[in-house]
Amino acid sequence: MGVNWRQWGKEAFDDARRMEKPLLLSISATWCHWCHVMDEKTYSDPKVVARIEQDFIPVRVDADRRPDIDRRYNMGGWPTTAFLTPDGNLIAGATYLPPQEMLQAMDAVLQSQDDRGLWRQRPLQRTGVQPEAADAILAEILLAYDTVYGGFGRAPKFPQPYVLRFLLEEYVRSSRDELREPLVKTLREMAEGGMYDQVEGGFFRYSTTRDWSIPHYEKMLEDNALLLGVYLDAYLATAQDEFSRVARDLCRFLLGPLRDEGKGVFYGSQEAHQEYYLLDQAGRAKLGPPPVDRTVYVNWNALACASLIRAADVLEEPHLAEQAERTLAFLLDECTLTSGPAYHYYADGPHLAGLLEDQTALAAGLMEAFQYTGKEEFLHRAEGLIDWACRSLWDDEAGCFRDTQESLLGPVWPFMENAGAALTLLKLHALTGEEDYRERVGLILGNLLARWKDYGYMAGELASALRLYAQGSITVVVSGPKAMELARIARREYLPGKVVSPGEPSDEDRALICVGDRCLAPVKTKEELRQSLSKIRTEPLRM
Known part of the structure; x- marks a missing residue:
């Protein structure tokens, strides 16, 4: 005997309204030990099952497959046990509940008229970009x-x-x-x-x-x-x-x-x-x-691709980049619409198109592949994903991205995902020169700065974006017969915010290094390139 879980969707909410019942939302994950324990103990208890069947509409969501729902209702861990009104407002919530506590919680929910509507919160008012806020975040980290x-x-x-x-x-x-x-x-x-x-x-x-x-x-x-x-x-x-x-x-x-x-x-x-x-x-x-x-998650696969391509350079193991390219090919062929967004996960086919984190993570992975191979197709596909996000997920009023194009419950403007988007847009700006990307980053940072203190030291990704926005990307453009060798030298040097791209065809070997809008004199040999990159590392603001 167990709970007859329903899928998240319009039908479940319509039935909740028609039957005047609250929803019981269980957010679980396949890897979560206490989720399995709660299934075995609480959701197999005859009294709990009978009470749920009588008084609630039970809905089960996988946290990894539906991060948009997890963001709205997670109670600080997994399993999450949330009680919702038929309009999706949060009544109460907890994490793991043994059978007796679950029965008590259900009693309290049915007696409660609390309707806080936490999901309706609008983004906080924007501020100006304050690069010095990165110092405040660093202080919190230390x-x-x-x-x-x-x-x-x-x-x-x-x-x-x-x-x-x-x-x-x-x-x-x-x-x-x-x-x-x-x-x-x-x-x-x-x-x-x-x-x-x-x-x-x-x-x-x-x-x-x-x-x-x-x-x-x-x-x-x-x-x-x-x-x-x-x-x-x-x-x-x-x-x-x-x-x-x-x-x-x-x-x-x-x-x-x-x-x-x-x-x-x-x-x-x-x-x-x-x-x-x-x-x-x-x-x-x-x-x-x-x-x-x-399950194949697009954003996580893209993160793995970016790191494996990096490993191919640092560890001098080219086969790692080849494995990453295989993964990117699958993500593009099977999990991305030609003229639209990437899906979130693949399980006997692609599912859930248009989440912000999938567009930005896949674009970032594609940009790593472009820098490693010089293949323009990777950069073009990255631009396509970000351009779709700018058309479909951008909120002019908030000055940042919504998490998804469509939702039963209205939009959310996720902090962490927008910080990641800012970094992706800055990298794309460095590789393409398209100013719209950088302008949007300024708006995103203004939005996030109004609420970073809620995250404290965990706002590290925002701090990275603030520094990069203020100091500018480091671009290395290589050309000539030995362009790939020069590119390999440049990629293997670690400098925050560095991107490497091929220049115009040339008979002469050359590498041009710029920090923001300031450029060094072109260099022609691998040793000169190493020396120039070393100079940037030790004297980044005094060139």
Whole structure:
């Protein structure tokens, strides 16, 4: 006996109105241990099931497949248990509820007339762009830094790749030891502790303890793809060989249990299985690996592509870029409309077109492929995705992007996704020179600055966008018979905000480096290019 879950959609809300019943929304995930426990205990309890059937319209949503719904109603973790009015307003919510607490919660909801309408909140009033706000975010990051064990905050402790990325960028820009120490210590503690699978590779989702010793054992494609990029660039910036080793292990993990070699794509996650991960290699072989969620998420696959292309340069492993190109081909052919947006996920076909994060993540992955290969088609497809988002998701009143084109409940203007969009638009501006992209970034930053304090130190991606907007991208344009060799040198140097692109055909080797609207004299040899890039790193604002 169990709950007869319904799909999220107009029909469920129409029935709720007609029958005058609230909705019970369960937001779950395949990798979530406590979601499975709640299904086995609470949603299999006869009293709970009978009460739901009598008084509620039960709706089940997968958090990964419907991030737009998860954003609106998540109560701080998974499973999320939310009670909604027939108009979609939040009445009350919780995370895991055992059977007796679930019965009490349902009683309280039925007696309550609370209709807060949290989803109706409009974006806060815009401010002007304040580049100095990046300093305030950096101060929050350093305040949250755990000087004993690394990381940020206490427990549970998450990897925070966007915070680490901003710390890395700030260290490279300034060479300040007080920024290097939290960066290096955190990356080292995560890789040497229980957060990292020392047998098979791959980071677990988070640590339940402050010292990284006891992880929550699911492995997510998104986390590992983002952390791969951080470890690669941290290796270049700090010359810590162990970071290179971790990056190589992460590549093997991504191309192992999470890889569909037939389609050339990546699966979403591998489930938590504590008994398995406490065994050595021989014991694991006998037990068999934890199940894998075989859903193909477009945004996460695009993140993996961007990091693998980066790894191809940093680790000098060209086959990694070839694997990423295979993935991008699938995403473009099977998960993207020719004249429209990318879908969110693929499971026996593509589903849910037009979410903001898929357009920006796929565009970013395509731009990495363009820089690596010089193939104009990658850049054109990136432009197409962003242009669609600007036409279909842009909100002039708010000065930022909505999360989706269509919603039963009205728009949301997501903070994190707009910060990511700002970085993608700045990179596209650097590669194309199209000023509209940069102008939109100014509006986005004005919107996000009005609400960044709600996110505190976790606003690292916004801080990265603020710095890049204020200082300008570093563009390296290469041409001549040895253009690809020059491009490879330029790509392998780590500088925040750097892009590399082919120039006009020429019989003479040349690399032109510009920071914003300021350019150095052209260089002709690989050694001159290295010296110029080194100069930018040490004297970025005094050229």
